[in-house]
Structures are given as C-alpha cells and as structure tokens.
Amino acid sequence: MVSVEVVTVTRQNSNQDDAYEVVVVGGGAAGLSAALVLGRSRRRVLVVDAGEPRNAPAAHMQGYLSRDGMPPAEFLAEGRGELARYGVAIVRDRVTEVARDGAGAFTLSLADGTPVHARRVIVATGLVDELPGLPGLAERWGHDVLHCPYCHGWEVRDEAFGVLASEPFSSHQALLVTQWSKDVTLFLHTVRELPDADWERLAAAGVSVVEGEVAGLEVEDDRLTGVRLADGRVVARSVLFAAARPVPRSGLLAALGADTKDTPYGPYPAIDETGRTSVPGVWAVGNAASAMEQVINAASMGYRAGLTINAELLMEDIDATAHRRRAGAFTAQAEAAVSRAVTGERTHGLPV
Structure with a gap:
C-alpha cells in the first residue's frame, strides 16, 4: 500500500477548517491532475484518497510521455509531492456520502466521521476490474x-x-x-x-x-x-x-441522482466534454467516467475539469459581487476587498 502524505493547509479566506472550494474524491491520475490545476489556481482543495488505484497490480505504466515505464506507485507519489507545493490537502480516507447542503454546495462525510464542505465536487474514484x-x-x-x-x-x-x-x-x-x-x-x-x-x-x-x-x-x-x-x-x-468487466465506482454519483449512459461495458455517468455530470456542481473524471481511459487520458480529463471549475467559481464570485453592488449592499469593507483584488491581493474563496 502506498503511503499518502497528509498536508495541512491554512488559508486566509477559510472560516472553517472543513470548508473547501473543491473536494476531489480519489487520488489517482485524474484526481491529482484536477487538484494540481486547482491548486495552481489558488483554490482551497482537498483530495480524499482511499488508496485503491486500478493499476496497483502493474509493476510499470506505459504510454505516458516522459513517464513511460514508471512504476504507478512512484508516479502517484511524485504527483502528491507536486500538490504539496500548492497547498493542496490530501488525506487517506474514504467518502461515504455526498449531500447537498441547501445552499448550492455540498457536505461530504468521511469514513472516520469527519464532515467536509465544498462548493464543487470531483468524483475520480476509478473502477474495479471484475475478472x-x-x-x-x-x-x-x-x-x-x-x-x-x-x-x-x-x-x-x-x-x-x-x-x-x-x-x-x-x-x-x-x-x-x-x-x-x-x-x-x-x-x-x-x-x-x-x-x-x-x-x-x-x-x-x-x-x-x-x-x-x-x-x-x-x-x-x-x-x-x-x-x-x-x-x-x-x-x-x-x-x-x-477481458475484465470494468465496473465504475459510481455509488456516490448514483446517490446524487446523476444521469447515466449505456456503454458496451454497462452504465457509466453521463458527462460533457469537461466531465460535468447532470448534477450541478459535480464532475466525474478518469475511469469513474469512462472504462477506456488510460493514465495519460485520465490525467487529461482531470486537467480539463480543473480548468472549468476554476473559471466557473471565478465568474460565480464576480457575479455575486456585482449583484450586491446593484442591490446597494456594497460596504466600504467590500470595496476595499475589490481594490485588493485589482492590485493582486485578492483572497480566494467565497465572495466577501
């Protein structure tokens, strides 16, 4: 079993230790790639990794440009090290439930009983090969x-x-x-x-x-x-x-009521080109969304999801600020926050 480093993150915008902008469920190539993009975008991100990669039985992975022949465990360890540079938190645990919190965001329950909150959720739980x-x-x-x-x-x-x-x-x-x-x-x-x-x-x-x-x-x-x-x-x-039968770990998506599509391998989540599911605020990437994605393709899916989510959160926050200005609720404190944003000192997260 590959050890997962737990990274503690403190951000100025966080009023709760368990509040994140994005929670990534799954620490394989797709999940880590999405978290890397979001971390570099200065988002507060948590990766919850159960430590069950599909390619664990393989001694090496092939076909990933510049990483051809690398052991999968080494590849994931390097990825986790890269995330640490951007303050992304990683915990070894399992998400047992995802539920809407009534305010357009989500509460995720971990197996150890810890609740965490997120504005967006990426499901990167992979699949199980039934032999x-x-x-x-x-x-x-x-x-x-x-x-x-x-x-x-x-x-x-x-x-x-x-x-x-x-x-x-x-x-x-x-x-x-x-x-x-x-x-x-x-x-x-x-x-x-x-x-x-x-x-x-x-x-x-x-x-x-x-x-x-x-x-x-x-x-x-x-x-x-x-x-x-x-x-x-x-x-x-x-x-x-x-030929194994690839079965996606899609229980969390099913519980949220996500739409599925029929494939030659059975039902898989219905997603758009960025990984967006039918559940607002929830993405599915990697083998959780497609049986045919190899490591390099899974990483690409995670990258696209990360880009999309960052842009969506940014526009959502800007629109919320504009709405408050129109409503006359723009205080001196909020005006100062906007000024800081213009000069590159913006606090990242929920709008002020």
Missing part, C-alpha cells in the same frame, strides 16, 4: 495475465500469447494482439459461436483457435507456462490476455 472466474487468474493479473496490449504488449512481444474468450468480442482482442506476436491462440472457453467474418479474419491473421472450456493455468517458478483445459489438455503459453 473471469478462472482459478489462478487473479493471482497472475498484471504480471503475465494481461488485458491491454497498449499497456503491456511491448514488454511481452514475440512471446506465446493466449487470449481467453469471455464474449464474442474477444475475437477482436485476439486479432489486435497479433501486432505484438504472431504466435496467438484464442481459447473459446465458454463462447460457443463466432460470426463467420470473425473466423475468416482469425484464419487470415494466423490465430489458432482452441475449443473447449478452460479449467485453469499452469504456473512454474512463478511464471505462466500453459493454459489447462477441462478435458486435461495443456496448451503451452507464456502470456494470457483476458
């Missing part, structure tokens, strides 16, 4: 049982690949991995039929097809050596690709 129920598969997950050739294909190139079919779409996965090895075997397992076009493509790509249900894996010296069928046959393989 096929095959003996020994979970123990090899992220090592020599893999799911994404873009994440791991280069590292196992030219080895003997197996692909475990769990649905007709698995034939596409078998075709895809031929880019990294020409020794590919598709195990039909529980899939009984494939479209004729799939059979034609598999043959053209040189993919061998083995019918019959898979019973387990053969492992020697902590290395996958073969796939064992229910009839006792063992097919030598050193890598097995298997």
Whole structure:
C-alpha cells in the first residue's frame, strides 16, 4: 500500500477548517491532475484518497510521455509531492456520502466521521476490474495475465500469447494482439459461436483457435507456462490476455441522482466534454467516467475539469459581487476587498 502524505493547509479566506472550494474524491491520475490545476489556481482543495488505484497490480505504466515505464506507485507519489507545493490537502480516507447542503454546495462525510464542505465536487474514484472466474487468474493479473496490449504488449512481444474468450468480442482482442506476436491462440472457453467474418479474419491473421472450456493455468517458478483445459489438455503459453468487466465506482454519483449512459461495458455517468455530470456542481473524471481511459487520458480529463471549475467559481464570485453592488449592499469593507483584488491581493474563496 502506498503511503499518502497528509498536508495541512491554512488559508486566509477559510472560516472553517472543513470548508473547501473543491473536494476531489480519489487520488489517482485524474484526481491529482484536477487538484494540481486547482491548486495552481489558488483554490482551497482537498483530495480524499482511499488508496485503491486500478493499476496497483502493474509493476510499470506505459504510454505516458516522459513517464513511460514508471512504476504507478512512484508516479502517484511524485504527483502528491507536486500538490504539496500548492497547498493542496490530501488525506487517506474514504467518502461515504455526498449531500447537498441547501445552499448550492455540498457536505461530504468521511469514513472516520469527519464532515467536509465544498462548493464543487470531483468524483475520480476509478473502477474495479471484475475478472473471469478462472482459478489462478487473479493471482497472475498484471504480471503475465494481461488485458491491454497498449499497456503491456511491448514488454511481452514475440512471446506465446493466449487470449481467453469471455464474449464474442474477444475475437477482436485476439486479432489486435497479433501486432505484438504472431504466435496467438484464442481459447473459446465458454463462447460457443463466432460470426463467420470473425473466423475468416482469425484464419487470415494466423490465430489458432482452441475449443473447449478452460479449467485453469499452469504456473512454474512463478511464471505462466500453459493454459489447462477441462478435458486435461495443456496448451503451452507464456502470456494470457483476458477481458475484465470494468465496473465504475459510481455509488456516490448514483446517490446524487446523476444521469447515466449505456456503454458496451454497462452504465457509466453521463458527462460533457469537461466531465460535468447532470448534477450541478459535480464532475466525474478518469475511469469513474469512462472504462477506456488510460493514465495519460485520465490525467487529461482531470486537467480539463480543473480548468472549468476554476473559471466557473471565478465568474460565480464576480457575479455575486456585482449583484450586491446593484442591490446597494456594497460596504466600504467590500470595496476595499475589490481594490485588493485589482492590485493582486485578492483572497480566494467565497465572495466577501
């Protein structure tokens, strides 16, 4: 388990230790990226991290420019260090509930009983990979049982690949991995039929097809050596690709009544291009919003959400100040605050 540094933040604008402008639920690439943008925008931000990253089983992450091959735990640790420079608070805990507070903001309950308050909420809780129920598969997950050739294909190139079919779409996965090895075997397992076009493509790509249900894996010296069928046959393989069912951790969004959309992987939150959900003031980013987002894409989603939220809060505060001026409630104290803002001394947070 990766340790999470707890950062204590004191801001001039905060009248409550538990009042934040933005609370980010989840400390993976998406959540940390959003928090970085907001911290650099001088916002008071809290990241609540349960410490359950999706890619924890993987020794390295690939495809992230300038960070290719970096261990995921090291990547997150560096991200937390960057946030500390901008006063972003990070706590190891879990958000159990998010509720509107009646004033357009939110109260979040932490597992340890602590309430925190926020004007905006970013849900970056990721997803859980539900693996096929095959003996020994979970123990090899992220090592020599893999799911994404873009994440791991280069590292196992030219080895003997197996692909475990769990649905007709698995034939596409078998075709895809031929880019990294020409020794590919598709195990039909529980899939009984494939479209004729799939059979034609598999043959053209040189993919061998083995019918019959898979019973387990053969492992020697902590290395996958073969796939064992229910009839006792063992097919030598050193890598097995298997499709997991990605299930978003969307309980908080569901409790808030957020709209969902149907995807090939089941229902996911309905969001716009910035991650905004149907619940005003709530964003969803990273794998909490999409099954297909790899680390670099998840970070990009968090970045866009952070930009959008900062601009929205800024305009909201300016409009509130303008409204009070029109209403004649502009006091000398408030006038002084506006003057400080013009000269770069603005206090950041709720409008004065």
